[in-house]
Amino acid sequence: xxxxxxxxxxxxxxxxxxxxxxxxxxxxxxxxxxxxxxxxxxxxxxxxxxxxxxxxxxxxxxxxxxxxxxxxxxxxxxxxxxxxxxxxxxxxxxxxxxxxxxxxxxxxxxxxxxxxxxxxxxxxxxxxxxxxxxxxxxxxxxxxxxxxxxxxxxxxxxxxxxxxxxxxxxxxxxxxxxxxxxxxxxxxxxxxxxxxxxxxxxxxxxxxxxxxxxxxxxxxxxxxxxxxxxxxxxxxxxxxxxxxxxxxxxxxxxxxxxxxxxxxxxxxxxxxxxxxxxxxxxxxxxxxxxxxxxxxxxxxxxxxxxxxxxxxxxxxxxxxxxxxxxxxxxxxxxxxxxxxxxxxxxxxxxxxxxxxxxxxxxxxxxxxxxxxxxxxxxxxxxxxxxxxxxxxxxxxxxxxxxxxxxxxxxxxxxxxxxxxxxxxxxxxxxxxxxxxxxxxxxxxxxxxxxxxxxxxxxxxxxxxxxxxxxxxxxxxxxxxxxxxxxxxxxxxxxxxxxxxxxxxxxxxxxxxxxxxxxxxxxxxxxxxxxxxxxxxxxxxxxxxxxxxxxxxxxxxxxxxxxxxxxxxxxxxxxxxxxxxxxxxxxxxxxxxxxxxxxxxxxxxxxxxxxxxxxxxxxxx
Numbered sequence: 001x002x003x004x005x006x007x008x009x010x011x012x013x014x015x016x017x018x019x020x021x022x023x024x025x026x027x028x029x030x031x032x033x034x035x036x037x038x039x040x041x042x043x044x045x046x047x048x049x050x051x052x053x054x055x056x057x058x059x060x061x062x063x064x065x066x067x068x069x070x071x072x073x074x075x076x077x078x079x080x081x082x083x084x085x086x087x088x089x090x091x092x093x094x095x096x097x098x099x100x101x102x103x104x105x106x107x108x109x110x111x112x113x114x115x116x117x118x119x120x121x122x123x124x125x126x127x128x129x130x131x132x133x134x135x136x137x138x139x140x141x142x143x144x145x146x147x148x149x150x151x152x153x154x155x156x157x158x159x160x161x162x163x164x165x166x167x168x169x170x171x172x173x174x175x176x177x178x179x180x181x182x183x184x185x186x187x188x189x190x191x192x193x194x195x196x197x198x199x200x201x202x203x204x205x206x207x208x209x210x211x212x213x214x215x216x217x218x219x220x221x222x223x224x225x226x227x228x229x230x231x232x233x234x235x236x237x238x239x240x241x242x243x244x245x246x247x248x249x250x251x252x253x254x255x256x257x258x259x260x261x262x263x264x265x266x267x268x269x270x271x272x273x274x275x276x277x278x279x280x281x282x283x284x285x286x287x288x289x290x291x292x293x294x295x296x297x298x299x300x301x302x303x304x305x306x307x308x309x310x311x312x313x314x315x316x317x318x319x320x321x322x323x324x325x326x327x328x329x330x331x332x333x334x335x336x337x338x339x340x341x342x343x344x345x346x347x348x349x350x351x352x353x354x355x356x357x358x359x360x361x362x363x364x365x366x367x368x369x370x371x372x373x374x375x376x377x378x379x380x381x382x383x384x385x386x387x388x389x390x391x392x393x394x395x396x397x398x399x400x401x402x403x404x405x406x407x408x409x410x411x412x413x414x415x416x417x418x419x420x421x422x423x424x425x426x427x428x429x430x431x432x433x434x435x436x437x438x439x440x441x442x443x444x445x446x447x448x449x450x451x452x453x454x455x456x457x458x459x460x461x462x463x464x465x466x467x468x469x470x471x472x473x474x475x476x477x478x479x480x481x482x483x484x485x486x487x488x489x490x491x492x493x494x495x496x497x498x499x500x501x502x503x504x505x506x507x508x509x510x511x512x513x514x515x516x517x518x519x520x521x522x523x524x525x526x527x528x529x530x531x532x533x534x535x536x537x538x539x540x541x542x543x544x545x546x547x548x549x550x551x552x553x554x555x556x557x558x559x560x561x562x563x564x565x566x567x568x569x570x571x572x573x574x575x576x577x578x579x580x581x582x583x584x585x586x587x588x589x590x591x592x593x594x595x596x597x598x599x600x601x602x603x604x605x606x607x608x609x610x611x612x613x614x615x616x617x618x619x620x
Contacts (some may be wrong), residue, residue, distance in 0.1 A: 004096075010045050011092035017041020018085050038081035045088040046072050053589050056580030065091075067239050067560070071260035075587060078257050086591035087264050090598060117151035117185060117202070133202045140198045144189045153205040154196040156181045160374065173318065173418065174347075191374060235570075237261040239577070246581035248593070251614035254587060258580035262573055262590040274601070275565060278608035280327055287542040288551045295537035298520035299555035301501040305454045306493060306514070308506035309461035312524050316507065318352035318434040321417055324408040325430040334430045336362040338389055338422050340382045344370040349420065349434060377421075388423045395421035395428060405431055438471060441546045446475050448549035453558060456500065460484045460492060489514040505548055506536075522548055558608045569601040 010467060018041065021034035030037065049069045056065075068091045075084035121128045123141040134149045136142065141157065144150055150163070162174045165187045174190040177183065183196055187206035202208060239260065247256035276293030283290050290296050310316050325331050340352035344367050367387075370380035377390010381525030388395055401409060408431050412419065417435035420430060446457065458479045459472040468482035481492060490513045494501040497519050504511070504518035515521030515536045523536035525544070540547045576593055579585050585593065 006048065007092060007095045010048055011089065013044055014041050014085055014088040014092055019083070021082070029229055032396075035079070035081040036362075038085040039076055042072055042076060042081065042084040042088045045092055046076075049091070065393070066236055067260065067265050069241075071257070071264050074253075074257045074260055078253055078587075080254070080257060080322050081588040081599065083257070083261055083587035083591045086588070086595065087261055090264060090591075090594060117149045120151035121145070136198050136202055138198055138201060142196050142198055143193060144196060145193050146191065148189050150183055150185050150187050150189065150196070151205075152185050152198045152202050153200040154183050156183055156196045157195040157197055159369075161189065161194040162374075164188040168608055173349075183534060235263075242577050242581055249581075250583060252583070255581060255583050258583075258585050258587045258590045259577050261587050262576035262580050262585065262594050264594055274605035275346060275562035275608045278561075278606050279554055282558075282609055283551060283554050286547055286550050286554070287540065288547050288588070289539040290551070291537050291539075296555050298501065298556055299503065299522075299538060299552055300559040302503035302520055302552065303453060303500040304451055304456040304458070304496050304502040306458045306460060306496060306504045306518065307477075308489075308504075308511050308514075309463060309508035310436060312505055312511075313471060313475065314436045314438055314460065315543075316436060317437040318349050319437040320352075320356055321433045321435045321437065322406060322408060322434045323410050323430060324405065326402070326404060326428065329429050331430070332360065332362060334422060334424070335360065335432075336364065337382050337387050337424065339383065339430070340365045341367045341370065341378065341380050341389060343367060344380060345372060345378055349418065352434060353420070353432070386423075386425050387522060388426075389420055392419070392421050395423045396400045397421070402428060408433065437447045438474065439545050441544050442475060445545035445549045448546075452549065452552045454503070454552070456496075458492070458496070460489050478559075486513050490517050493517045522551065561605060561608045566605045568604065569597055572597045572600070 003320065017037055020030065021041070024030045024032075024034040032040070046069065049065060049072075053066055053069060059182060068087060072091075075081065075087065119130050119144040120133050120136050120140075122131050122136065123143070128143045136152050139223065142154065156177050156179055158178050161177045161183075163177055163183060164174045165184070175244060182199070185200075185202070185208070209574040242263075243256040243259040245254055246259050276296050279296050280290045283296075291297075307313055309343070312496045323331055323335070325334055335357050336352075338355045339362065342353045343364060346619070354364070365383050367380040367382050370378055372378040373390065373394060376394040377388065379388040381387070392401075393575050395572065405428060409419065412433050417433050420432040420434065422430040448456070451496060456479065457475075457477050459475070459477045460481045461468050461471075462484055463482055465482040468480050472480040481488070484492070488596055489511070493502060493514045494517055497517070501519040503520050503522060503526070504514050505522040506515055507524035508514075513524075515523060516619045520538065521536035522538040522540060524540050538551055540551070573594070576597070580590050
C-alpha cells in the first residue's frame with residue numbers, strides 16, 4: 001500500500017467534505033445535509049487512523065494520534081460533525097507534511113551494487129571469454145582491460161601493473177604492482193591491460209565484503225520515530241483526565257469533547273516536520289544535502305566526530321608541494337614544458353600537472369614524438385626541445401644528483417610524496433614534489449565543530465603512522481588511528497557510538513560501512529564514491545570541510561526552533577484545554593482555535609529557513 005498517497009487522498013476527502021458541507025450550510029442544494037457530508041468526510045480518516053493505531057499497539061508503540069482518534073470519534077457521537085472534519089483536516093495535513101519531511105526512511109544500495117563488477121574475461125584455451133562474475137572460480141586466469149574494475153580478488157601474473165585503489169583504500173595515487181602481488185576486487189586498472197589469477201570467488205572478494213558491511217550497518221539502524229510519540233505516554237492520559245474532570249464537574253459531555261478537540265496534538269505533529277523541512281532547505285542552499293529530518297536530528301545530537309583522512313581532511317589528489325629548479329632556470333617555463341609533455345599521458349599525475357599549469361595561465365604546446373615508459377615516465381619534443389619527465393632512474397640513470405637537487409630530495413625522503421624529475425635536453429632542470437595536502441579550511445572547520453559541542457574527535461586512515469600523525473597532529477585530534485581497514489573503522493565507530501552520538505565524515509567506498517554504522521554519516525560528495533553517498537545521512541556537495549561545520553550549526557538551530565514550536569504549541573493547547581473545561585470554548589471554536597495555534601507553530605518553525613550567518617550561530 002502506498003501510504004503517502006493514502007494520506008494525501010484522505011486530506012483531499014476531508015477538504016472536499018468541509019467545502020461541500022459549508023456550501024450546503026450556505027444554501028446549496030445537496031442530497032445530504034451538511035452534517036452528513038462532514039461525517040462522511042471524517043469517517044475514512046477515522047478508519048485509517050484506527051488501523052494505524054492498532055498496528056502501532058501491535059508493535060508495542062503508542063502515539064499521540066490516539067487523541068486525534070478520540071476527538072474525531074467523540075465529535076461524531078455528540079453531533080459535532082463540523083468540529084470532527086476540521087480535526088480530520090488538521091490531522092491529515094500534519095501527516096502529509098510529515099511524509100514530505102521524512103523522505104526515504106530506508107536507503108537502497110542501488111548505486112553501490114551498480115558499481116559492483118558483473119563481467120569477467122576468463123581464459124578458455126587460446127582465447128578469453130566474457131562471463132558473469134559469479135561464474136569465476138579460484139585459479140581462473142582473467143584478463144583486465146585498461147579502465148576496468150577488477151572482478152575478484154587475485155594475484156598479478158604479468159611483470160607489472162598500475163591499479164587505482166582509491167575506491168577501497170581512499171589513496172589518490174595508483175599503486176605500482178609487481179608479479180605475484182595481491183590484487184583486490186573493486187579496484188580499477190589504471191594502466192595497460194594485464195592478466196591475473198583469481199584467488200577468491202566474487203562473493204568472498206573484497207568489494208562484496210564491503211557491500212555486505214554497508215547492508216548490515218544500515219539494517220541495524222533504528223526506525224524513524226516521530227518526535228510527537230515521545231510525549232504520548234504523558235499527554236494522552238493527561239488529556240483524558242482533564243476531559244473526564246470537565247465532564248464530571250459540568251455533567252456536559254460537550255465540554256469533554258471541546259477539551260479533546262483543543263488537545264489534538266497538531267503542534268507536535270507539525271512543528272518538527274515544518275522546522276526540519278526548513279532546515280533541510282537551508283542546508284541545501286549551502287551545498288549540504290540532508291536525507292530527511294532523521295539525519296538533521298541525529299546531527300544535532302552528535303558529540304563525537306570521526307574523520308577519514310584522504311579526500312576528507314586532505315584534497316585526496318596530487319597537489320604541488322614544492323618545486324626546485326636548476327640555477328638559471330625559470331620555474332614557469334619549465335612547468336609549461338612539463339605540462340605540454342604530460343598532455344600526452346593518461347597518468348593521474350599528468351592531469352594534476354596540466355591542471356596546475358592552466359591555473360597559472362601558462363601556454364601549452366602540442367608535444368611530438370612522445371614515448372611513454374610504463375611506470376617510469378615519458379619523453380618527447382616540445383617546441384623543438386627534448387623534454388623528459390618521470391622517476392629518478394629514468395631521468396638520471398646512473399648519474400649522481402646535482403647539489404641543488406640533493407636538498408629537496410633529502411627533505412622529502414621517506415615522506416608520502418612523489419617526486420617528478422624533469423630534464424631538458426638530457427639535463428636535469430627541475431624536481432617537482434607532489435603530495436596530498438591538508439584542506440585550507442580544515443583547521444577552521446575543526447575549531448567551529450568544537451564550539452558547536454563536538455567534544456571528542458578522531459582521525460581514521462589506512463595510511464601509515466607517520467603520515468597519519470603528520471596530518472592529524474596539526475588538527476588536535478583526541479585519537480589518531482593509522483593502518484585502519486574498513487572493518488577496523490566499523491569496529492571503532494561502533495565503540496564510539498556506545499559512548500556518545502557519533503558523526504563520521506568520509507568520502508570513499510572504503511568509508512561506506514563506517515558512515516552507515518555511525519549515528520550520522522557525512523559524505524564528501526564532490527569527489528566521494530557513490531557508495532559513501534548512499535550510506536551517508538548527509539552529503540557535502542562542495543569540496544570543502546566548512547559545510548560540515550555549517551551542517552552541525554543548521555541542525556542545532558533547527559532542532560532548537562522545533563522544540564520551541566512544540567513547547568509553545570503545547571502551552572497554548574494547555575491553556576485552551578483549561579478554557580474548554582470551564583465551558584468557555586465550544587468544540588467548533590476549539591477546532592478553529594487549534595487551527596490558529598497550528599498557524600503560529602508553522603510560522604515559528606519556518607524561522608529555520610533564515611539566519612545566514614551560520615559560522616556565528618549560537619548552539620543550544
